[in-house]
Amino acid sequence: MKLLAKELQLSVSTVSKVFTDSHEISEQTKQKVLALAKKLNYVPNPYASSLRKRKSKTIAVVLPEVADSFFSMAINGIESIAREKGYHVLIYLTHEQMEREQAILSDFQSGRVDGVLISISNETTNDEHIIDMMQRGIPVVFFDRVCEETATTRITTNDRESGQLAAQHLIDQGCRNIAYLTISGSLSISRNRLAGVKQALTAHRTPFNERNLVMCTDNEEENLRIIKELLQRKDRPDGIIASVEKLTAAVYLACKELKIAIPGKLKVISFSNQTTAPILNPSLTTITQPAFAMGKLAAEVLFNSLKKTNVTLKAETVVVPSALVVRESTTGRDLG
Amino acid sequence: MKLLAKELQLSVSTVSKVFTDSHEISEQTKQKVLALAKKLNYVPNPYASSLRKRKSKTIAVVLPEVADSFFSMAINGIESIAREKGYHVLIYLTHEQMEREQAILSDFQSGRVDGVLISISNETTNDEHIIDMMQRGIPVVFFDRVCEETATTRITTNDRESGQLAAQHLIDQGCRNIAYLTISGSLSISRNRLAGVKQALTAHRTPFNERNLVMCTDNEEENLRIIKELLQRKDRPDGIIASVEKLTAAVYLACKELKIAIPGKLKVISFSNQTTAPILNPSLTTITQPAFAMGKLAAEVLFNSLKKTNVTLKAETVVVPSALVVRESTTGRDLG
Numbered sequence: 001m002k003l004l005a006k007e008l009q010l011s012v013s014t015v016s017k018v019f020t021d022s023h024e025i026s027e028q029t030k031q032k033v034l035a036l037a038k039k040l041n042y043v044p045n046p047y048a049s050s051l052r053k054r055k056s057k058t059i060a061v062v063l064p065e066v067a068d069s070f071f072s073m074a075i076n077g078i079e080s081i082a083r084e085k086g087y088h089v090l091i092y093l094t095h096e097q098m099e100r101e102q103a104i105l106s107d108f109q110s111g112r113v114d115g116v117l118i119s120i121s122n123e124t125t126n127d128e129h130i131i132d133m134m135q136r137g138i139p140v141v142f143f144d145r146v147c148e149e150t151a152t153t154r155i156t157t158n159d160r161e162s163g164q165l166a167a168q169h170l171i172d173q174g175c176r177n178i179a180y181l182t183i184s185g186s187l188s189i190s191r192n193r194l195a196g197v198k199q200a201l202t203a204h205r206t207p208f209n210e211r212n213l214v215m216c217t218d219n220e221e222e223n224l225r226i227i228k229e230l231l232q233r234k235d236r237p238d239g240i241i242a243s244v245e246k247l248t249a250a251v252y253l254a255c256k257e258l259k260i261a262i263p264g265k266l267k268v269i270s271f272s273n274q275t276t277a278p279i280l281n282p283s284l285t286t287i288t289q290p291a292f293a294m295g296k297l298a299a300e301v302l303f304n305s306l307k308k309t310n311v312t313l314k315a316e317t318v319v320v321p322s323a324l325v326v327r328e329s330t331t332g333r334d335l336g
Numbered sequence: 337m338k339l340l341a342k343e344l345q346l347s348v349s350t351v352s353k354v355f356t357d358s359h360e361i362s363e364q365t366k367q368k369v370l371a372l373a374k375k376l377n378y379v380p381n382p383y384a385s386s387l388r389k390r391k392s393k394t395i396a397v398v399l400p401e402v403a404d405s406f407f408s409m410a411i412n413g414i415e416s417i418a419r420e421k422g423y424h425v426l427i428y429l430t431h432e433q434m435e436r437e438q439a440i441l442s443d444f445q446s447g448r449v450d451g452v453l454i455s456i457s458n459e460t461t462n463d464e465h466i467i468d469m470m471q472r473g474i475p476v477v478f479f480d481r482v483c484e485e486t487a488t489t490r491i492t493t494n495d496r497e498s499g500q501l502a503a504q505h506l507i508d509q510g511c512r513n514i515a516y517l518t519i520s521g522s523l524s525i526s527r528n529r530l531a532g533v534k535q536a537l538t539a540h541r542t543p544f545n546e547r548n549l550v551m552c553t554d555n556e557e558e559n560l561r562i563i564k565e566l567l568q569r570k571d572r573p574d575g576i577i578a579s580v581e582k583l584t585a586a587v588y589l590a591c592k593e594l595k596i597a598i599p600g601k602l603k604v605i606s607f608s609n610q611t612t613a614p615i616l617n618p619s620l621t622t623i624t625q626p627a628f629a630m631g632k633l634a635a636e637v638l639f640n641s642l643k644k645t646n647v648t649l650k651a652e653t654v655v656v657p658s659a660l661v662v663r664e665s666t667t668g669r670d671l672g
Contacts, residue, residue, distance in 0.1 A: 091402075282617065
């Protein structure tokens with residue numbers, strides 16, 4: 001570009017504006033620059049220019065997986081806004097691995113995306129790779145699975161209150177020995193839900209039994225084994241709170257195999273957005289998260305920041321509340 | 337680059353090789369070229385070069401949606417291979433719109449990806465945008481939802497045989513008036529499944545009643561209404577084949593509302609990979625597709641082609657068979 005400018009005795013900035021088709025430049029100048037550019041076979045680097053102007057018109061959504069209806073619904077919320085704004089959405093999966101999350105984020109150096117929406121992996125214990133990306137001028141908004149200390153906007157649901165609500169509901173249905181199933185000890189959402197469960201139990205003078213904190217995996221068969229073990233204990237629980245949607249199938253299958261009646265012998269409640277919840281046997285009581293709304297809001301916050309030259313997202317947490325939907329698996333009655 | 341070459345009396349190809357750090361070029365020449373490039377502030381366009389060398393190390397997966405376990409499992413299969421090869425995977429969603437599919441594919445002109453795996457939208461009635469991309473040197477492999485006429489490799493399952501198997505199973509269970517639910521009249525997979533259903537019925541001298549071909553939508557409430565209407569007809573069906581996983585919930589909910597017993601009054605079979613199939617009320621008989629295997633194979637075929645300089649994918653169809661999994665919704669017996 002410098003060469004073109006020198007040759008035509010124009011400023012580099014003027015030449016640059018020709019290539020972005022700026023209205024500030026006269027048609028005559030444009031023709032002159034483009035003619036020489038063609039002669040010299042000069043092609044402007046679209047990525048370098050889009051990096052500076054944030055015009056890749058693309059945002060990235062970085063997620064652990066899509067085989068969870070929370071995430072697929074959140075994507076729909078995100079895309080509803082992106083479509084409106086004329087942006088492409090790229091989806092990257094970390095498969096719950098911090099290493100892949102880091103590799104994906106470091107790839108964004110190339111100016112491939114204007115901004116990032118992220119829900120962290122359950123292995124992610126530090127935010128260096130995220131801060132690093134923000135320092136390279138790529139704004140980040142967290143949704144659902146957030147880093148609580150990172151200085152940017154976080155869209156969450158009321159995980160603690162939802163845990164409390166779930167436990168309170170089980171207590172109201174007569175449960176006294178409640179187990180909590182999770183896939184992560186480190187994720188804030190899982191810790192917050194558990195804190196809510198403990199709070200409800202403590203309020204009823206039946207403190208949480210730490211043996212009832214059950215760590216599951218990303219392997220279905222392994223989860224079935226772990227849950228069957230739990231249900232074969234002498235002091236087996238009379239209520240289960242599954243903090244992850246995909247653990248529901250393992251709980252139901254374990255009960256089927258062991259001939260434990262739900263809700264007669266065991267009451268079950270899941271954090272789940274599955275459309276099949278009402279048609280399970282028995283229909284499933286859920287904490288239903290506002291997945292679409294959370295994705296939509298996260299995208300809105302991100303696009304708002306992209307309109308400005310200096311990206312400074314407020315370090316704040318925005319909470320969209322979840323709902324308890326009562327069905328047969330805790331009450332024996334189908335209210336739907 | 338031409339300017340550099342002219343100035344230094346080298347060939348353009350030599351200069352180009354300097355920027356790709358080719359071992360064919362002497363250290364002396366490299367230094368000379370790089371020094372002048374620095375002086376002229378010349379930065380090689382990394383995307384143009386990666387386009388020629390196919391080194392974005394990224395493949396795209398273009399899908400209608402992820403809220404379907406076939407697609408989420410297929411993605412896992414694709415990523416299992418991509419990880420091995422050190423490639424990034426970008427997921428793009430068309431939301432069943434041909435226009436968005438075209439916009440996504442035209443974005444690939446920029447050298448953003450080395451190759452594409454695609455399962456077309458249910459609106460996609462021509463393959464011009466796909467052929468156009470192939471002509472730009474970006475190889476394409478279809479999986480599941482394919483364009484049957486496009487000259488590249490297609491990974492499919494045995495849709496026709498599966499439709500036949502499903503209908504035959506319902507006939508064996510006593511059904512004589514079978515309905516077929518779909519979301520598309522144009523997709524080859526849906527047409528092929530329906531052809532199989534018709535074949536089985538014709539073989540039993542009970543030809544398919546065209547009124548039993550029921551077109552559903554992407555709206556859950558609308559689908560519930562459509563299916564309730566079907567089940568309130570005088571000649572209401574005694575068996576349903578849902579060709580799309582997400583239609584299952586609508587069928588079950590419609591039966592619940594109308595108090596139609598499954599399988600007593602209506603037998604139901606779905607093309608579905610949902611992990612909840614065994615815990616539905618009643619457990620669901622399915623045609624289960626080899627989603628992971630199909631994704632994996634599609635990725636293997638694509639990566640094989642990327643190893644070569646000239647991409648010529650064989651115009652062939654590779655079939656990975658599906659399985660009939662019999663459960664309560666057609667037999668009343670739970671064999672699982």
